[in-house]
Amino acid sequence: MHRANALGRGNRKCSGCTAKTTERNQNMNIIYNEKNRVFKLDTPHTSYCIGVVDEENFLGHVYYGRKLGSDDLAYLMRTGEPPFVPSENNRDRTSFLDTFPMEYTGHNLGDYREGTLSVRTLSGHTGVSLSYVSHSIYDGKKALEGLPATFGGKDECKTLEIICEDPVLKLQVVLSYSIFADTDAVARSVRIVNQGGEAVYLTKVLSACIDMDNDNYEMITLHGSWARERAIQTYPVRKGKQSVGSVRGESSHQEHPFMAWKSRTATEETGDVYAMNFVYSGNFLAQIEESQFGSIRAMMGIHPEDFCWKLEPGGSFQAPEVICMYSAGGLGGMTRNFHELYRNHLIRGMYKDKKRPILINNWEATYFDFDTDKLLDIARQASALGIEMLVMDDGWFGHRDDDNSSLGDWFVNESKIKGGLKYLVDEVNRLGMKFGIWVEPEMISPDSDLYKEHPDWAIQIPGRVGSLGRNQYVLDLTRKEVRDCIYERIAAVLRSANIEYVKWDMNRQLSDFGSFGLPADRQGELVHRQTLALYEMQERLITDFPNLLLENCSGGGARFDPGMLYYSPQIWCSDDADAVERLSIQAGTALIYPLSTMGAHVSDCPNHTVGRTTPFETRGYVALAGTFGYELDVTKIPEADREMIPDQVAMYHKYNDLVRQGDYYRIARYADNHFYDCYAVVAKDKSEALVTYVQVLGRPNFHSRRIRIPGLDPEKTYVIENAADWPEIRQTEYRGDTLHYAGINIPPISGDFKGRLLHFVLRSHQF
Numbered sequence: 001m002h003r004a005n006a007l008g009r010g011n012r013k014c015s016g017c018t019a020k021t022t023e024r025n026q027n028m029n030i031i032y033n034e035k036n037r038v039f040k041l042d043t044p045h046t047s048y049c050i051g052v053v054d055e056e057n058f059l060g061h062v063y064y065g066r067k068l069g070s071d072d073l074a075y076l077m078r079t080g081e082p083p084f085v086p087s088e089n090n091r092d093r094t095s096f097l098d099t100f101p102m103e104y105t106g107h108n109l110g111d112y113r114e115g116t117l118s119v120r121t122l123s124g125h126t127g128v129s130l131s132y133v134s135h136s137i138y139d140g141k142k143a144l145e146g147l148p149a150t151f152g153g154k155d156e157c158k159t160l161e162i163i164c165e166d167p168v169l170k171l172q173v174v175l176s177y178s179i180f181a182d183t184d185a186v187a188r189s190v191r192i193v194n195q196g197g198e199a200v201y202l203t204k205v206l207s208a209c210i211d212m213d214n215d216n217y218e219m220i221t222l223h224g225s226w227a228r229e230r231a232i233q234t235y236p237v238r239k240g241k242q243s244v245g246s247v248r249g250e251s252s253h254q255e256h257p258f259m260a261w262k263s264r265t266a267t268e269e270t271g272d273v274y275a276m277n278f279v280y281s282g283n284f285l286a287q288i289e290e291s292q293f294g295s296i297r298a299m300m301g302i303h304p305e306d307f308c309w310k311l312e313p314g315g316s317f318q319a320p321e322v323i324c325m326y327s328a329g330g331l332g333g334m335t336r337n338f339h340e341l342y343r344n345h346l347i348r349g350m351y352k353d354k355k356r357p358i359l360i361n362n363w364e365a366t367y368f369d370f371d372t373d374k375l376l377d378i379a380r381q382a383s384a385l386g387i388e389m390l391v392m393d394d395g396w397f398g399h400r401d402d403d404n405s406s407l408g409d410w411f412v413n414e415s416k417i418k419g420g421l422k423y424l425v426d427e428v429n430r431l432g433m434k435f436g437i438w439v440e441p442e443m444i445s446p447d448s449d450l451y452k453e454h455p456d457w458a459i460q461i462p463g464r465v466g467s468l469g470r471n472q473y474v475l476d477l478t479r480k481e482v483r484d485c486i487y488e489r490i491a492a493v494l495r496s497a498n499i500e501y502v503k504w505d506m507n508r509q510l511s512d513f514g515s516f517g518l519p520a521d522r523q524g525e526l527v528h529r530q531t532l533a534l535y536e537m538q539e540r541l542i543t544d545f546p547n548l549l550l551e552n553c554s555g556g557g558a559r560f561d562p563g564m565l566y567y568s569p570q571i572w573c574s575d576d577a578d579a580v581e582r583l584s585i586q587a588g589t590a591l592i593y594p595l596s597t598m599g600a601h602v603s604d605c606p607n608h609t610v611g612r613t614t615p616f617e618t619r620g621y622v623a624l625a626g627t628f629g630y631e632l633d634v635t636k637i638p639e640a641d642r643e644m645i646p647d648q649v650a651m652y653h654k655y656n657d658l659v660r661q662g663d664y665y666r667i668a669r670y671a672d673n674h675f676y677d678c679y680a681v682v683a684k685d686k687s688e689a690l691v692t693y694v695q696v697l698g699r700p701n702f703h704s705r706r707i708r709i710p711g712l713d714p715e716k717t718y719v720i721e722n723a724a725d726w727p728e729i730r731q732t733e734y735r736g737d738t739l740h741y742a743g744i745n746i747p748p749i750s751g752d753f754k755g756r757l758l759h760f761v762l763r764s765h766q767f
């Protein structure tokens with residue numbers, strides 16, 4: 001027997017829905033058409049449509065793509081075609097469920113494709129099926145409790161909440177969709193509420209699903225390892241399942257909580273591109289499954305492996321947010337949409353729109369071998385060259401002289417920091433520089449006083465020898481007493497001196513999921529609770545220290561994700577600061593994330609990770625695409641390099657506003673062509689553009705290289721403002737359309753790893 005009568009049309013409620021366009025903002029609108037039972041969410045250039053079908057009120061995905069004028073689209077769900085809707089022909093219920101484009105799926109009742117929600121009742125059963133009950137539409141967007149998420153005011157975004165229910169389980173599922181007036185994104189999340197009388201185990205709660213026809217799509221995902229994060233990989237969508245994910249307790253070096261699917265002919269500038277990006281930093285799954293009938297189901301959320309959440313009667317579970325994106329303007333359009341969304345609606349705090357201080361970090365300069373004198377020598381030299389902040393990296397606490405000890409003992413080691421931390425910071429401030437510090441709060445070394453006192457504070461499985469990573473364990477932050485102890489220790493250090501920057505590191509992945517603080521039936525909550533605990537600690541930190549510049553880091557770039565960007569406006573991109581390797585790492589990162597978020601430094605050569613020697617200028621140009629800083633011992637580098645620093649500092653100050661705020665265009669990727677890399681940042685008002693060109697490998701007997709520079713005003717004329725830097729480019733004046741469609745000729749450069757900047761400005765607006 002099924003529930004058509006209980007859930008039929010008569011029960012439908014609509015609070016706050018409106019069929020007329022809001023006058024306040026024509027760029028976005030959400031309507032519900034009562035007649036054809038279709039929701040239509042309009043962003044500036046896209047429409048996203050959801051339909052309600054049958055007496056059982058199944059919720060189906062109708063359409064996502066270019067903006068449409070009509071919502072008369074219910075036919076797209078093919079409910080009139082065999083296999084029939086179950087209430088008309090329950091005989092083929094499984095056939096229906098197995099083909100219907102579900103907006104958010106149940107499990108184990110006939111839809112054999114992978115689902116988004118799975119449960120286990122106390123009696124051990126697993127079926128779940130969702131039907132529409134009611135909805136509301138409102139201006140603005142609610143925060144997600146305890147989780148990072150995009151935000152916007154009442155004039156900036158609108159939200160649709162659809163309430164679905166499994167009446168047998170008495171499980172309510174609230175699907176939330178927010179759209180923005182200035183960006184083509186749909187921010188989705190899911191909340192599960194147990195309205196029944198007994199607990200239920202949630203064994204899988206993904207956050208979003210898009211069920212649509214395959215149009216010969218290619219999938220794009222990001223892959224890597226330590227020191228080579230986020231390489232772009234493109235491959236055809238094929239029958240069956242293709243997924244990326246992390247079960248490492250972090251978004252990870254290896255795979256990334258992002259996937260796109262695009263038409264094969266899509267370019268940087270044209271063609272359909274769909275994407276999902278997870279606003280979350282723990283375990284994730286991103287998957288596309290092509291079904292027997294050629295439809296694809298794209299889904300994203302918390303990885304179900306090792307996940308099991310006990311939901312008590314009356315309790316609710318909030319799944320994190322997924323950003324869905326569609327661009328008809330190719331991959332470049334997708335990228336610029338993400339940049340815009342994250343700059344305006346995710347990143348917070350005082351540095352959100354501000355130039356960041358140029359820092360010098362002592363990690364590659366000294367590793368663990370430093371003391372007050374050495375740091376002050378570096379600071380003295382750095383401040384004379386125009387560098388604005390000294391960051392003291394790992395090794396200032398406990399008895400840590402290598403990576404074998406002291407994590408958890410967040411007390412200054414005064415045999416290294418002679419005179420104490422306040423003395424050091426005051427001296428650095430006296431030189432006109434800010435001071436920053438490194439911490440790794442989520443970890444505990446077996447060789448630490450903290451571990452001696454609290455061995456049960458490490459995440460471990462009782463009865464097993466804990467698996468070490470970099471000779472450390474992960475602290476069980478799901479326990480409040482652990483969070484409080486570590487936070488207070490670090491906060492005391494921050495309060496003890498004028499510390500204006502924190503680098504929050506995380507140098508090992510989770511394993512051995514076991515908590516001494518959780519009961520047996522809640523061990524499956526550990527990894528998600530650990531991520532929530534991390535968010536709670538970082539929220540506390542930026543609330544207590546609102547002027548702090550927080551930079552997240554995880555063995556380089558293992559936790560570069562939108563979740564962390566909610567707390568820190570910048571993230572260390574990779575431990576690999578080689579200028580050539582960075583071209584690929586930064587291109588993969590900037591596929592999604594604004595340049596203002598990418599921690600990028602000029603480091604010493606031969607490079608510490610690859611042993612390559614590149615010109616100091618090129619290292620500067622590549623770091624200019626990120627936050628910009630130095631990772632070297634400025635007292636020891638060659639004099640010729642040191643002499644270039646004031647010019648690099650001036651270059652940063654000249655261009656950083658443009659780099660941080662402008663529109664980013666990929667022009668050529670070294671990873672694709674193996675010879676050169678080129679990208680541009682164009683001012684929003686199209687008054688200027690900065691083109692970075694790096695010839696990775698020189699070629700013999702080769703003529704000039706044509707590059708096209710998009711994004712400028714086609715009808716205006718631009719000149720190369722810094723033409724004197726490159727006299728071989730004889731023509732210095734071009735119209736915007738010429739730059740875009742005809743391009744310019746880049747003269748051959750002799751040698752490898754050579755970089756150049758080209759600064760185009762409006763002819764009337766000479767610098």
Ligand code: GLA
Pocket residue numbers: 363393394403438505507553554555556557572574575
């Ligand atoms: C990680 C970071 C580095 C450095 C070291 C210190 O690897 O990515 O930048 O801080 O830790 O141990």
